[in-house]
Amino acid sequence: MRLAIINDWRLGVVDPVAGTVVDVHDALPWRHDPDPFGAGWWLRLCRELPHLRNAIGRAAAAGPPVPLDEVALRPPVLNPGKVIACACNYAGHVTEMRDRVMPERTAGAGRWLLDFDVFLKAPSSVCGPRDTVVLPATTPGGEEAPVHHEAELTVVIGTGGRDIPPERAMSHVLGYLIGLDMTVRASGDRSRRKSHDTFTPLGPWLTTADEVPDPHDIEIELRVGSEVRQKVNTAALLTRVDRIVNYASTCMRLEPGDVIMTGAPPGVGPVEDGDVLDVSMTGLGRMHVPVRAATHP
Template sequence: MRLAIFDDWRLGLVGAGGDTIRDVTAAVPDRRDADPHGAGWWLRLCRDLSALRPALAEAARQAHARPLREVRLRAPVLNPGKIIACASNYAAHVAEMRDVVLPRHASAPPSWLLDFDVFLKAPSSISGPADPIVLPALAAGREIHHESELTLVIGRGGRDIGEDAALSHVLGYLIGLDITERGDGDRSRRKSHDTFTPLGPWLTTADEVGDPQSLDIELRVGDAVRQKVSAGDMVTPVARIVSHASALMTLHPGDVIMTGAPPGVGPIVAGDLVSVSISRLGHMSIPVRGAGSPT
């Protein structure tokens, strides 16, 4: 299934061709209103999707297929308890950070900054595939970089999940961008500005994706390819990430995990168009705007 949230936070299933959507909101239990801040229905859907699949499929069969271009896609997550992000998960990215990025943008970076680790981003930084990246006025004078990342959503939560069972806790996968303010200061702060976590275009359930390490990631700024990599090049694969994160903190349904930036990170400026695709997950193009620019 390809689960999308659209318009006034309705739930849709995207067709196999990626160009139509069917509204299945009526099959969602306890969806009382469209307030995204009270959307506990999404977290319950993440937890109970297996049981809800037949009703969603039946609702899709009865619904009219609408062209996807007629709706506004939202980020395909709502109210995650946390965004867990990975650092230093591609060897070539570690090298570019050590040799190029950190010497330019940080005064005396500690050695641990280049080790694999996880950190938290603010859920308020999430935006959707129809929303621009807005460069914050507070970061004036600093470079803002793009980082394309394979991203996942937890379905069945847990603590101390074994690596061999970890992928069974994944609801599905989507495209993520970890937009980053370069320079000194806490990593979580520099990555948590509003609109610094674009997610989309929809969530593809794990059963349709198969092996996440077989996915290909590409990011362009304008016509220039900046990042192009296989997820198989990760230092720490997805199953180990989920297991490791669950040893540090309990994972809950709806939690978001970003798996780390491939090599090729670089600056974005107002007027740029950032286009990112991941095989079997889709594509999204997001404009970059300056603070105070008209929407």
């Protein structure tokens, strides 16, 4: 099942082959709240989808399909309590960070930057698959620094928990989507450099875990214009999804609707005003994300 959030923050089921979506929101047993900041229905759905799947499926089969081009396609997550990101989870990215991207910061005492770990991005950085990444004019420290793209397989948590064992971790995953972890390549804390507004485009919809045969066999490709920048299979993940969920849950309690970005593949690079990021992942869809410079007041 492909779940989208459409129009005034309603639930839709997508048929990616037909290129259509059916509004199924009235199949949910809760009052619709059109205010995205108060719409707790999404977090309840993440937790309770197994009990609602049949009703949603019937509504999808009975409702009128609408072309995807005719709806507002929102971020396919709503009010995540946490956006957790993984650092250094592909060997090729570790190498490029050490040798090409930021050798001066990852040498000597900075070698810890090349170790796998998790960190937090601001949930307010989340935007949708048709939204525009806005490049900040400067960093808070006044630096002018490039912004890099990082295309990442992204996980959405269904059932939360603390200290989730690896052997049960995959049962806590609601589904998967495409994520872009936009990053200012400058000095300072990762969380700050990755939390600017629009720095977490997600989409185009959420594919439930039962529709993904193996999250460790997904082809990721990101192009800027005709240039292929990132191309990798998630088989190359150093820390797999079950271990990521396990590790993150030992640091912080995972809650329904939490988002986990699994790490940047090699090939990260700068984006500029006017670029369009074309990113696709096997079975998860495709996003075309434009980039523009900030407008000065």
